[in-house]
Amino acid sequence: MAKKKTVYEKLCELASNLWWSWQPDVTQIFHLIDPDKWSELNHNPVLLLKEYSPEQLDDKLSSLSLHSRVNVAYRRWLEYMDRSDTWGSTNATILGHRCAAYFSAEFGIHESLHIYSGGLGVLAGDHLKSSSDLGLPLVAIGLFYGEGYFSQHIDKAGWQQESYTEAKTENLPIIPAYTPEGKPVMISVSTRSGEIFAKVWRINVGRVPLYLLDTDVPENSQEDRNLTARLYGGDQRTRIRQEIMLGIGGVKALEAIGIEPSVIHMNEGHSAFAPLERVRNRMHEDGFSFDDALREVAASCVFTTHTPVPAGHDRFDAALLEEHVGPLGDQLGLDHHALMSLGRVDPQNEGETFCMTVLAFKLSRLANAVSSLHGVVSRRMWASLWPWRSEEEIPIGHITNGVHMPTWLAAPMRVIYDRVLPTKWYYKTGQADVWSGIEEITPGDLWETHQALKNRLIHFSRDLLVKQAKRRGSSETEIGHLKTALNPDALLIGFARRFAPYKRADLVMKDMETFLKIIEDADRPVQFIFAGKAHPADERGKQIIQRIFKLTQEPPFRGKIVLLEDYDINLGRHLVQGVDVWLNNPRRPLEASGTSGQKVVLNGGLNCSILDGWWAEAFDGSNGFAIGEGRTHVNQEIQDDRDGLNLMKVLKEEVIPLYYDRNYDDLPLEWIARMKNGIRTLGWRFNADRMVMDYAEKMYLPAAGGLSSQIKGDSSL
Numbered sequence: 001m002a003k004k005k006t007v008y009e010k011l012c013e014l015a016s017n018l019w020w021s022w023q024p025d026v027t028q029i030f031h032l033i034d035p036d037k038w039s040e041l042n043h044n045p046v047l048l049l050k051e052y053s054p055e056q057l058d059d060k061l062s063s064l065s066l067h068s069r070v071n072v073a074y075r076r077w078l079e080y081m082d083r084s085d086t087w088g089s090t091n092a093t094i095l096g097h098r099c100a101a102y103f104s105a106e107f108g109i110h111e112s113l114h115i116y117s118g119g120l121g122v123l124a125g126d127h128l129k130s131s132s133d134l135g136l137p138l139v140a141i142g143l144f145y146g147e148g149y150f151s152q153h154i155d156k157a158g159w160q161q162e163s164y165t166e167a168k169t170e171n172l173p174i175i176p177a178y179t180p181e182g183k184p185v186m187i188s189v190s191t192r193s194g195e196i197f198a199k200v201w202r203i204n205v206g207r208v209p210l211y212l213l214d215t216d217v218p219e220n221s222q223e224d225r226n227l228t229a230r231l232y233g234g235d236q237r238t239r240i241r242q243e244i245m246l247g248i249g250g251v252k253a254l255e256a257i258g259i260e261p262s263v264i265h266m267n268e269g270h271s272a273f274a275p276l277e278r279v280r281n282r283m284h285e286d287g288f289s290f291d292d293a294l295r296e297v298a299a300s301c302v303f304t305t306h307t308p309v310p311a312g313h314d315r316f317d318a319a320l321l322e323e324h325v326g327p328l329g330d331q332l333g334l335d336h337h338a339l340m341s342l343g344r345v346d347p348q349n350e351g352e353t354f355c356m357t358v359l360a361f362k363l364s365r366l367a368n369a370v371s372s373l374h375g376v377v378s379r380r381m382w383a384s385l386w387p388w389r390s391e392e393e394i395p396i397g398h399i400t401n402g403v404h405m406p407t408w409l410a411a412p413m414r415v416i417y418d419r420v421l422p423t424k425w426y427y428k429t430g431q432a433d434v435w436s437g438i439e440e441i442t443p444g445d446l447w448e449t450h451q452a453l454k455n456r457l458i459h460f461s462r463d464l465l466v467k468q469a470k471r472r473g474s475s476e477t478e479i480g481h482l483k484t485a486l487n488p489d490a491l492l493i494g495f496a497r498r499f500a501p502y503k504r505a506d507l508v509m510k511d512m513e514t515f516l517k518i519i520e521d522a523d524r525p526v527q528f529i530f531a532g533k534a535h536p537a538d539e540r541g542k543q544i545i546q547r548i549f550k551l552t553q554e555p556p557f558r559g560k561i562v563l564l565e566d567y568d569i570n571l572g573r574h575l576v577q578g579v580d581v582w583l584n585n586p587r588r589p590l591e592a593s594g595t596s597g598q599k600v601v602l603n604g605g606l607n608c609s610i611l612d613g614w615w616a617e618a619f620d621g622s623n624g625f626a627i628g629e630g631r632t633h634v635n636q637e638i639q640d641d642r643d644g645l646n647l648m649k650v651l652k653e654e655v656i657p658l659y660y661d662r663n664y665d666d667l668p669l670e671w672i673a674r675m676k677n678g679i680r681t682l683g684w685r686f687n688a689d690r691m692v693m694d695y696a697e698k699m700y701l702p703a704a705g706g707l708s709s710q711i712k713g714d715s716s717l
C-alpha cells in the first residue's frame with residue numbers, strides 16, 4: 001500500500017489544482033492559516049505554502065485544529081476527480097472518446113493568475129469550471145502571458161497608470177506539458193521572417209487541463225521571447241503573431257501532447273487560424289484536396305462571436321497576413337489572393353482587409369452569439385456573408401452567457417440556499433424547478449445575510465481607499481475621512497467593468513442636476529462604488545475614469561462616490577456579493593451579453609440596467625429594474641441624453657423609494673421580494689452549467705458526431 005500522505009502533502013496537492021478556488025471550505029483553510037498573508041499574497045496558495053516548512057505547517061494546522069478539515073477537503077477532491085456519474089458521462093458520451101478543445105486568448109480563473117482582462121476571460125474561466133463540474137470532456141488552449149494584463153493605479157490627477165509584474169511559474173500551479181514519450185512539448189510556427197518557438201504549460205482546472213503556449217524560450221529572438229509577455233499589448237504585428245501562436249501553435253501543441261479533439265471551439269475570433277492548421281494536417285496526412293479537407297474540418301469547428309462593436313474585430317492588412325500566414329498558405333496550395341479571400345466578406349474585394357471574425361465564420365459549421373439580442377444584431381451585422389439568405393436565415397444562433405455559481409456565490413448565501421433548495425441542488429443548477437424553494441427564504445434571514453456581505457464590502461473598500469490615498473500622498477484629514485466612507489445603512493450602487501466608452505461609466509453625470517439632488521438627500525442617502533480599467537491605448541476610457549475620479553474629490557460627493565483601483569476577480573467578487581444594486585448602462589445594443597449582473601443576482605443584489613445584452617431577455621418587471629424601454633436612436637448623443645434622463649428617473653421613482661420602504665422591523669419587504677424573484681427566475685438560466693450544457697448539446701455534439709444541428713444549418717460558404 002502507498003505511504004499515507006501527510007496533511008502538508010495533501011494541502012500541496014490541493015494547491016496544485018485550481019479546483020480549490022471554487023471550494024469555499026478549501027479557501028477557508030488557506031485563509032485561516034494566516035489571514036493577513038493570504039490577502040497580501042493575492043490568495044495564491046502556492047506562495048502561501050512556500051512560507052512554511054512541512055513541520056512548521058503541521059504545527060500551525062494543529063494549533064488551529066485544521067487537520068480534519070484538510071482531510072475532509074482532500075477526500076472531497078479525490079471524489080470529485082473520480083466521479084463517474086456526471087452529466088457529461090450520460091449526455092456527451094462521444095466526447096469521452098475524443099474531447100472538445102476550447103481556444104481562447106484569455107482565461108479568468110482566479111486573481112492569482114493574470115491571464116485575463118475582462119468579461120471574455122472570466123467567461124472562459126467559468127466555462128472550464130462548469131465543464132469540469134459537469135464532467136464534460138474538454139481541454140483548453142491559450143497563451144501564457146508572463147506579465148499578464150496591467151495593474152492599475154490612479155494618480156493625483158485622476159489619470160490611469162499601468163504597471164506590469166512578471167509572474168514566476170514556480171509560484172503558480174503550473175507544470176510543463178509533456179509528449180506521450182515524456183518529453184517537454186515544444187512547437188514552432190513558420191513565418192516569412194523566421195520560425196517562432198513556444199513551450200507549453202499545463203494548469204489543471206478541476207478535471208479540465210488548460211494548456212498555455214509561452215514563447216519565452218532561448219530558441220527565439222529577444223523580440224519573440226517577449227511575444228506572449230502581455231495580454232492585448234503591442235501593435236497589430238504583435239497581435240497577429242500572438243494569434244498564429246494561439247491558433248496554429250495551439251493545434252500543433254495538442255497534437256504533440258497526443259490529443260486529437262473531435263471539436264474545436266473558437267471563443268472569439270483570435271484563434272481562427274486553428275482550423276487552417278487542421279486542414280493542412282488532413283491534406284498532408286490523408287491526401288485530401290484543400291476543398292475536401294476544408295469541408296471536413298469546418299464540420300467539426302464551432303465559433304462564438306462576442307463583439308457587436310465593429311471596431312472590436314481583429315483586422316490585418318495584406319502584408320501582415322502574407323508575412324505570418326503565407327508559409328501555411330503555401331502548404332495549403334493557396335496563393336496570396338486565395339488566402340486573403342478567406343478573411344474577406346467579398347472575396348473579390350481587394351480593398352478589404354483580412355478579418356479574423358470572417359475567417360472564423362467561414363471555417364466553422366456552427367456559430368453563435370452570446371445573448372438573444374446579440375444574435376439579432378450579429379445576424380444583421382454579418383448578413384453580407386450570406387447574401388442569398390434573408391436576415392432570419394443567417395446561420396448565427398445564440399447561447400446566452402452564464403456564470404459559474406460556486407465561484408461567484410458568497411458562502412453565507414450558499415448556507416441559505418442549502419436550507420431551502422433540494423439536496424445536491426448544486427449538481428442541478430440548470431433546472432428551473434430546483435430553484436422554486438427560493439420563495440421559502442424568510443425575509444429577515446435574507447436581509448441579515450445581505451447586510452453582513454454589504455458590511456464586508458464596505459470594510460474592504462475603506463481599506464483599499466486608505467491604501468490608495470496614502471500612495472497618492474493625500475493628507476491625514478483626507479485619509480481620516482476615507483476610513484468612514486460609505487454608510488452601511490444607505491443604498492449602495494455598484495458599477496464595475498472595463499471602461500470601454502460604450503459602457504458609459506459616466507452616464508450618471510448626464511443629468512447632473514437630478515444626480516446632485518439624489519446624492520444630497522439626507523433622508524434617503526445613496527452612494528456609489530465605481531471600479532474598472534481602461535485599455536492602455538484607450539484615451540477616452542481614461543478620460544472617463546478621470547471624470548469620475550474628480551467627482552469623488554468634490555465635497556457633495558466625497559465619501560458617497562468612491563473609485564476603487566485595479567478591478568480584478570477579487571474586487572469583483574466582493575462587489576457582486578455586497579452591493580444592493582448593480583448598475584449597467586451600456587449604449588444598446590453594444591453589450592453582447594454582460595455577465596457581472598448575473599453574479600449579483602445569485603447574491604441577492606438587484607440589477608438596474610439598460611435593456612441590452614442578457615438583461616434584455618432577463619428582466620420581467622419584478623426581478624430588478626430597467627432603465628428606459630430598450631430603445632435606440634440613430635443619433636448617439638440623443639440616445640445618451642435620453643438614457644441619462646431615464647437612469648435618473650428609475651433611480652428617483654423606483655429604486656430609491658422601494659429601498660427605503662420599510663416595515664416596523666425596518667425590513668424593505670417589497671425589495672426583498674424582488675431579490676427573491678431575481679434569484680428564482682434568473683439563477684437557473686444565467687449560470688454556466690446551463691450554458692455549458694447548451695454548448696454541448698447544440699454545438700459540440702453535432703460537430704463531433706455529425707448530428708443535425710438545432711442552432712444553425714449548414715454554413716459552409
Ligand SMILES: *Cc1c(COP(=O)(O)O)cnc(C)c1O
Pocket residue numbers: 117118119120122496497498567568569572573593594595596597599
Ligand atoms: C464578470 C467580470 C467581468 C465581466 O463583466 P461585464 O458585466 O461583462 O462587464 C469583467 N471583469 C471581471 C473582473 C469580472 O469578474
